[in-house]
Structures are given as structure tokens and as C-alpha cells.
Amino acid sequence: MLFNTLDFLVFFFIILCLISQFKFRKFQHLLIIFSSIFFLYYTDSYLVTLLIFTILLHFYVGKAIYNSQTVIRKKIFLLIGVIGSVGILGIFKYADFAILQINAFGMVIDLNSEIPLLNLALPIGISFYTFQSMSYIIDIYRGNLKPSKTLKEYAFFVAFFLPLVAGPILRASAFLPQLREKIQQQGTTQKLKLFVIENQNLKFGITLMSLGFFKKMFFADNIEPLVNNIFSNPIGMESFSIMIGAIAFGVQMYCDFSGYSDIAIGGAAILGFKIPLNFNKPFFATSPSDYWTRWHISLSTWVRDYLYYPLVFKNRKSNSLVFISLLISMVVMGIWHGASWNFLIWGGIHGVFLVCFTMLRKKFPTASSNKFFKSKLGKIFSILVTQYLIFLTFIVFWMKDLEHMIYAVKKYIFLDFALDKTIDIVDANEFPIFLLILFGILHYLSYRNGNLPERLSKLKMHHWIGVLFVIFLLVAIFYVGGNREFIYFQF
Amino acid sequence: MNYRILFLILCTIILVSIIFGISMTLYINIYDPNWYGFFSNNNSNENLKKRIFLIGSSSVYPVNSTYVNHQLNLNEINYEIFNLADMSDNPKKRLQSLSNIISNKPDIVIYGLDISNFNVNVEKKSSYDQLLNPKNFFTYQFDDFMKSIQDKIPGSPKDRTVSTLKYILFGPEPHHHPFINFGKTSITPIKELQNFDNEIEFLEYDFSDNNKQIISFKKIINEFKNNEIKLIVFSTPYQKTTANENDVKLFEKMLEAYSKKYDFPIYFLHDKYGEMEIWRDGIHIAINKDTQIYTKDVLKMLIQEAEF
Amino acid sequence: MNNKNDLNVIIAKVFSISESEVNDQSGPENIERWDSFNGLVLIDELESHFNVQFSVSEITDVETVADIKRHLKNHNVVLDD
Numbered sequence: 094m095l096f097n098t099l100d101f102l103v104f105f106f107i108i109l110c111l112i113s114q115f116k117f118r119k120f121q122h123l124l125i126i127f128s129s130i131f132f133l134y135y136t137d138s139y140l141v142t143l144l145i146f147t148i149l150l151h152f153y154v155g156k157a158i159y160n161s162q163t164v165i166r167k168k169i170f171l172l173i174g175v176i177g178s179v180g181i182l183g184i185f186k187y188a189d190f191a192i193l194q195i196n197a198f199g200m201v202i203d204l205n206s207e208i209p210l211l212n213l214a215l216p217i218g219i220s221f222y223t224f225q226s227m228s229y230i231i232d233i234y235r236g237n238l239k240p241s242k243t244l245k246e247y248a249f250f251v252a253f254f255l256p257l258v259a260g261p262i263l264r265a266s267a268f269l270p271q272l273r274e275k276i277q278q279q280g281t282t283q284k285l286k287l288f289v290i291e292n293q294n295l296k297f298g299i300t301l302m303s304l305g306f307f308k309k310m311f312f313a314d315n316i317e318p319l320v321n322n323i324f325s326n327p328i329g330m331e332s333f334s335i336m337i338g339a340i341a342f343g344v345q346m347y348c349d350f351s352g353y354s355d356i357a358i359g360g361a362a363i364l365g366f367k368i369p370l371n372f373n374k375p376f377f378a379t380s381p382s383d384y385w386t387r388w389h390i391s392l393s394t395w396v397r398d399y400l401y402y403p404l405v406f407k408n409r410k411s412n413s414l415v416f417i418s419l420l421i422s423m424v425v426m427g428i429w430h431g432a433s434w435n436f437l438i439w440g441g442i443h444g445v446f447l448v449c450f451t452m453l454r455k456k457f458p459t460a461s462s463n464k465f466f467k468s469k470l471g472k473i474f475s476i477l478v479t480q481y482l483i484f485l486t487f488i489v490f491w492m493k494d495l496e497h498m499i500y501a502v503k504k505y506i507f508l509d510f511a512l513d514k515t516i517d518i519v520d521a522n523e524f525p526i527f528l529l530i531l532f533g534i535l536h537y538l539s540y541r542n543g544n545l546p547e548r549l550s551k552l553k554m555h556h557w558i559g560v561l562f563v564i565f566l567l568v569a570i571f572y573v574g575g576n577r578e579f580i581y582f583q584f
Numbered sequence: 585m586n587y588r589i590l591f592l593i594l595c596t597i598i599l600v601s602i603i604f605g606i607s608m609t610l611y612i613n614i615y616d617p618n619w620y621g622f623f624s625n626n627n628s629n630e631n632l633k634k635r636i637f638l639i640g641s642s643s644v645y646p647v648n649s650t651y652v653n654h655q656l657n658l659n660e661i662n663y664e665i666f667n668l669a670d671m672s673d674n675p676k677k678r679l680q681s682l683s684n685i686i687s688n689k690p691d692i693v694i695y696g697l698d699i700s701n702f703n704v705n706v707e708k709k710s711s712y713d714q715l716l717n718p719k720n721f722f723t724y725q726f727d728d729f730m731k732s733i734q735d736k737i738p739g740s741p742k743d744r745t746v747s748t749l750k751y752i753l754f755g756p757e758p759h760h761h762p763f764i765n766f767g768k769t770s771i772t773p774i775k776e777l778q779n780f781d782n783e784i785e786f787l788e789y790d791f792s793d794n795n796k797q798i799i800s801f802k803k804i805i806n807e808f809k810n811n812e813i814k815l816i817v818f819s820t821p822y823q824k825t826t827a828n829e830n831d832v833k834l835f836e837k838m839l840e841a842y843s844k845k846y847d848f849p850i851y852f853l854h855d856k857y858g859e860m861e862i863w864r865d866g867i868h869i870a871i872n873k874d875t876q877i878y879t880k881d882v883l884k885m886l887i888q889e890a891e892f
Numbered sequence: 893m894n895n896k897n898d899l900n901v902i903i904a905k906v907f908s909i910s911e912s913e914v915n916d917q918s919g920p921e922n923i924e925r926w927d928s929f930n931g932l933v934l935i936d937e938l939e940s941h942f943n944v945q946f947s948v949s950e951i952t953d954v955e956t957v958a959d960i961k962r963h964l965k966n967h968n969v970v971l972d973d
Binding site for chain 2: 094100131134135136138290292295296299314315521524554558561562565566569570571572573574
């Protein structure tokens, strides 16, 4: 079920009504668990069994790790859990990619047979809930987390429908305590809490969800045609057109992805859960390193804690091992996005940027305290250089065709200063260009004025409703609709 | 849960829905080819040429009215054609803005009718299919309600909003294709189109008076007749269709019957270009200098019937 | 020797902020320069200053300065109040 559909709005509204009307703990918890499974089943049908399998596997593996007396036994159970997750992810997401590469290699060495593709459907949300589950068992293994006592609690954590499909990737250590409350009278017995929908949470949650819909449906969906116009066949495009395409795609990705995250975080807030931000003004990052503390934070911190730190920790005195660990981590981050060479290259490029930046920091450790970089001009300079590099990577992220990718990247780096075709493109895409400018202005104002959703939710009721009215109206009248580009199959 | 907040949200949603509904139908109901917008240098309000309106869905859009107008000019025929094709148009939708069309006093209306307008889309899925596809199950339950809403709003509200704003500020743009503006599209080879064969399912069609589209079509014919507007009808071309052979024959029979009964000429273009490499997709001819045959055929039928 | 003070000085130096900005709630979410690179630099500085060795579990279990203090206490580092 996608968030930007009537189906989801009706579904969510029904859940909230039932939760507020029936204040029985067991009912509420089971309602969320079964509706989460239904939520996935709605679009994924039988593939929901993978979610159920993941829940059962990691719940019991987590318990087994915790109860194991020796390190070797803990390691074995951890391995079972990780192989189980990675195995499912590997088969459904990456098997056909691997088969294609093997077949391609076979053609090169004149092997006359081909391995047939599996053509498996990609289960929705699998990249998110497998990573979420893996963090649970790894934290138990590390001694940083006690396992869930009940399957109900663990199932709630993994299957919770709001972050299930597109994140943020939750950490059990942050989420489970929110789910539990201590019953003082009976000592420290922990029970799952009763959900009470409080006014301020309701207002904040609705505000954040509305802003999420606004970012996705007003900005992202309406900028997409501009990106497609430029990137679907970039050969022959001028440098400035490529740059516009890169910026447009970056903004589209941000609005789409952060919009989704906002809807998930806002919806969870209504139910009383605090889920950390997944995006924190990434277009104001002052370095590649800073960028990854601002973009898809739940994934970058996951890769940092479960891949980068374990790789680098014992070898951090060796520069080359630190750099290799960075590269590996970023390539894995790239592949996580999809089974395609361009994602691998994208991750690799980010890895190279991070390595170069780390080298610079090691070579010039006091540079960040330099007067220039601390000044406003220095900050602007850092932001512009960083964003120039970041938008380059968006080109690679979009383009699966290698020839197109190389052409576009060359044009982005080696400017031709031609303008004729660019002016035509701008003329033919006035509305998306207008939206890019509008986004820039609103985003800057939001950056300067701090936590916008919080401030909006604290407005007086009639002002708040006025803001929502404008958002809903803009979303409705600028809704792109089911018809995209020129594909009008009505079959 | 605070019911006051929910109540206010509900009121907001209702208000937005009303404004949305009005804004989606505004343009097509106020359209006037003489309107040049608030910010235009063109002050010519009177156009001495007689009008020809070409109506239908996006299948009609590829008819190049600039080319037709050029040919009419060359032959000193004092007529001007406007391609008023609208996305996802069907007789029921078009009926809602018919009074505006008539108020603009066209001499001739050419109506390109899609066979697909008349499918009743009854999906008879087994319980097993419904179990495996719960989304389809739920959407099927509310199909009638959703269709009645979809009939009232354009396929792309954003395109409609942008063109409405442009119309109010700068007049219809482009002048002779006011409701849809695609620019050029490229030709897709028929071989590639045939790769989609597995996805076609034949749908059920109904050409009887039980079908609301047929009732609307008859009302349109009558309105034009009562206002003495000459009507020419043609069936729009397709490369693929969800109608089986039998339904196509019934479609032709229906049009022939109405043509006789209501005295308007009918032309069949639906199966004329199936083998030609002029298609963008299964139901749209590409907008391209190599696909002029469609425009030329419409021009031919116009010259034949219009008695210039 | 004031270990608590030393801790604040180290944190301020690594992240190029003033000591007054360091408190128990400080962490990657509110200190701009706290990224994985500076995180490792911080670990090096703390290990060499307090003569301790952290494990991977400990460094991945840090969200705030309060967590750092907790881990230092587990390594028998006394933080004066």
C-alpha cells in the first residue's frame, strides 16, 4: 500500500479510530501487528510470508544468542540469523543480477549455455525490515540489548507498518523502550504500553504527514518530468542542461524520500512514538562526511555501526585499511539501493569522496578551525563544493546505461558553456523549473528557522488549519495523476 | 483523540474537494478561443473566420490543426479549426462542457470517438485471484464510486491546473490545441508494441442504451442537431484494442445505425493504420512529421463533408 | 585531576566547539562535526588519555556524552562531579 493513495488514508484513519475507541492494550497491539501484515499483504500478497519468516527467525535467534553461555554458540546463532536475512535479500533482490553477470562472463569465454533467470518479484520493504532485524540480533550479540520477552513485542517492532516499506530503519534499542512501560505496582514488570492519542502528538503528526505529502506529491512528482526529459536520453544535451537535470533529480529524490519518511515519522508520532529524523537538510552539508550525517541517516548510521566500525575498529591506525573500509561500506550502501552496476558505481564514487576528504583531514587536521572555513563565506564555499560533488553522484544514481552515464558525467565536469538547448529545455519545463526555485527558497527558510513542523504544529488552531488547507489544496490541484508521460494504456 | 481537530480536518478536506472539483472543470467550461488572457499584447477579440471544433480524447490530439488551418488558408476557405481533444475524454465527460462548446458557435464539429469509451470493465476474478490480490478486491468493491469521480476529473489535475492558470493569464496555449500540449513524440516500432501483448485482456463492451456513454453520446448528437451545428463523426485509430472482433463489428454497426438515424456522416479510421509505423503507443499516433497521414485523412473528410 | 573536565576538553577539541557547549545530551545529532571520522579520532583521544580500550560494542553504543561517561565508568574511570 503506497502512502500517497486513498487506500492508505482510509486504512490509517480506521486504525486511529479503532485505537482511540478501544483502549485495551492487547487489542491495540494485535490490531497494529495484524494490520501491518495486512498492509504488506495488500500489495505484496503471498510475499508477506517473508516478513513473517524474518520475524520468527530473528525472534528465536535473538533469544538463543542471549541465552547462549559461550561466545562460539553466540556467534553460531548470530551467523544463522545474518545468513537467513542476507540469504532472503540475496535471492530476491540480487540473484538475477548475479546470474546476468555470470551469463555475460560465460558469453565472453564462449560458454554456450546460459543460466535461466529466476524472475522473482521484489518483495516490498525487504531491504528495510531485514536490516532492521539484523541490527536487533547484532545488538543482542554485542550485549547492548536484551531480547524481546514476547513475540508480540518483537513482531510489532519489525512489522510496524509506517516505517516498514521505506524506512526509517528502526533500532530496537531506541524503539523497544518506547513500546514498553513499567508497571510500578508490580515492581519492574514490563508490559507493552497502552496507546493514547494526545492532542499535541496528533497536531504534530498530522503536520509532519501533510508536509510529507506536500514534498512528495507537489514537488517530487511534478519535478520528475523535467528529470526524465533530460536524463532519458542525455546524448547531445548541453552541460547546463545536465546540471539542471542533476539538481532536479537531487531535489526530486530528496522530496520523494524525505516526504515518505515524514509521513512514517508523523504517523508514528500520532501513536506516541518518537522516530528519529531520516533527513536533516542534506543540501546544506559542508563536506561529504557531513552529507552522510544528513541524508538517509537511518541507513548511513546502520552501515557505520554494523559494517564500517567493525571493519575499521581494530585497524584504524592503518590509513589504507581505513580507506578500504570506507570504500567497502559505501559500495555496500550503493548495492543496497538496487541490483545494478550504476548503484555500485554510485556507492564507489561516494566512497572515493569520503576517502579523499578523510585524507585531507588527516593531512590538514586544523583546517576546520581555520578562520575562513568558520566564516559565512567559508561555509557557503564548503556547501557549494560539496553539493557540486553530491549532485554529480545523482547523475550516476539515475542512469543505468553506461554510455549515457559517461556522457552526462563528462558534460557535468567539463562545461561546454552552451546555452541554446538549455534555454529550450527551460522553456518547455517552466513549471518544474519554477518548483525548483520555490523549493530552494522554502528549503532555505526552513534551514534558517529551525524545526518547521514543530513550529507549524504549535500555531493557533485557525492558523494551523489555514496552513493545512493551503497544503491540501496545492497537493490536490497539482496532483500528477495516474497518467504519466505518454504511456496511456487503458488496458 | 481530539475530535475537534478531526472535525476541522474533515471540513478542510471537504472544502478542498469542492474547490478542486470546480477548478478541474473550470477551463473546459469557460474556454473561449477569443480570450487572449490578462497579460497578452494580442487585442484582437473578433475573429471573422467560421469555426470548426475537433473533439475527442487524447487519440484525437495528434491531428495537426496547424497543418489543417494552413491548408484551409491556402485554399481560401474561411474556416479555422481548433483541436479541443481532452485527456481521458468520453461522451459522458464531454457532455458536461457541451454547452460551452455550443456557446462558442462552431459551424462544424468533428467528433473522434474511441471504441474504448464503451467498455464496461467488468472484471470477473475468481475468489482465489481476489485472495492473491487484495488490492484488486478492495478497488473492485468501490469501482462504481471511483469511476463516477474519475469521470468528473481529468486524468492529470496538475496539467489541468497549469493550463487553466495559463489560459486565464495568457489565453489558450497553444491557440489551436488548448487542452493538451505534448509537443513532439517519437514513433515506437510495432515490434516493440507487440511485446506488451501478454498484458492485454479483452474487456466487456456494451453498445446498448444501458451504457451511460451511449446515452451521453446520443444527447451530444441531439444538442448539436438542435443548435444546427454540422456533426461529422469518425472512429479513432488504434494499434491495439481491448475489444474482440465481435465487439468491433458491433461498434461499427452502432455508429452506422446512429449515422442513419440522426443524419450525420461517419468515417471508420479505427483499423486503417494498424500496420503502419506511425504509433507512439497502442492507442496514440505519434506527433511527428512522419505521421501526417492521420491529419490528412481528417482534412479529407472535412473537405468532403463541409461543402465549403 | 579532574577527569570530567578533561573529557569535556577532549570533546571540545575534537569537534572544534567550546567547552561550554558540551553537556550530557551532546551527541552526533546536535554537534555538527561529530561524524564517523571524528568519532574515531575521539575514541583514540579518550583511549590514550584515560588509558582504556573500548570494544566495538561500546563505540556503537554511544548516542550522547552520557553514554561515553557510562562506558568510561565501566572501565573504572572516575568522573568527578
